[in-house]
Amino acid sequence: MSKEFDVIVEVSLREGIADPEGLTIERALPALGFNGVSDIRVGKSLRFVVEAADEPEARSQVESMCERFLANPVIEDVNITLGPSA
Amino acid sequence: MTARVGVVVFPGSNCEHDVVEAIDAVGGSGELLWHKDNSLGDVDAVVLPGGFAHGDYLRTGAMARFSPIMDAVARFAQDGGPVVGICNGFQILTEAQLLPGALYKNQGLKFLCEPAVLRVESTGSVLTQGLSVGDEINVPINHFEGNFICSEQVLSQLRDKNQIVLTYRDNPNGATADIAGICNENGNVVGLMPHPERAAHPLLGSTDGAQMLKGLIGID
Secondary structure, three states: OOEEEEEEEEEOOOOOOHHHHHHHHHHHHHHOOOOOOOOOOEEEEEEEEEEEEEHHHHHHHHHHHHHHHHHHOOOEEEEEEEEEEO | OEEEEEEEEEOOOOHHHHHHHHHHHHHEEEEEEOHHHHHOOOOOOEEOOOOOOOHHHOOOOHHHHHOOOHHHHHHHHHOOOEEEEHHHHHHHHHEEEEEEEEEEEOOOOOOOOOOEEEEEOOOOOOOOOOOOOOOOEEEEEOOOOEEEEEHHHHHHHHHHOOOOOEEOOOOOOOHHHHEEEEEEEOEEEEEEEHHHHHHHOOOHHHHHOOOOOOHHOOOO
């Protein structure tokens, strides 16, 4: 029997690749009075529900979608959070 | 015989008619191909034109690489057929792994629409075979995501195998090593951010792009 799993995939630029959006936001913050903010990285998150027999199968499905489609490994890293749907 | 050049139309492509017009003007015969086709017909060369294929959703080129016609494009490229990706087409070719690297948002986050001076770095590609190394040519750019990124390892391979085709004289977007265009090892697959079709008539201010497109249809 298949179960449902809630998934959050966070896609961010790989370490070492300049993030022009992050830099722009970082430069804007002091003008608004927020000082001492550094290392802003802008990414995107995808939330969805996946059906699978168990958690390892769900995770392996999500990993393979990330590799083939959801992220570009040349420039992006992914972080997958996954657990049974409530 | 007149060389037939297929120009692939994805939902959101917007430079396809300009490319057909420019191909016709230099003596070829341009025709539109639909992204859902499974075959390229009898064309002698393929162009993936600029625009916003599939709305650039997820990433530029990320959806387009799975369009049905892309399998045929990959086979055609593998068999040595000339394939050129212009702007969004370049982004699609990298996503499809027909060319290495990736195109990311311009440094400075500005959409750039302006003339660009390019330096010809290699004449080993189908687009630059009629030019000379060191030539400076004028071809406009029109993009938000033209910042070419690749690993150190890929960059040295590009250098060693003479795959860097064009560089910017004044790097407008932060691209690695000023790269404006690259090709595969055989030189038959080329991707470039500048738009040769927009520099293909004296009224457009430059005919340097026409010279490149002539290479594509086999007239030097």
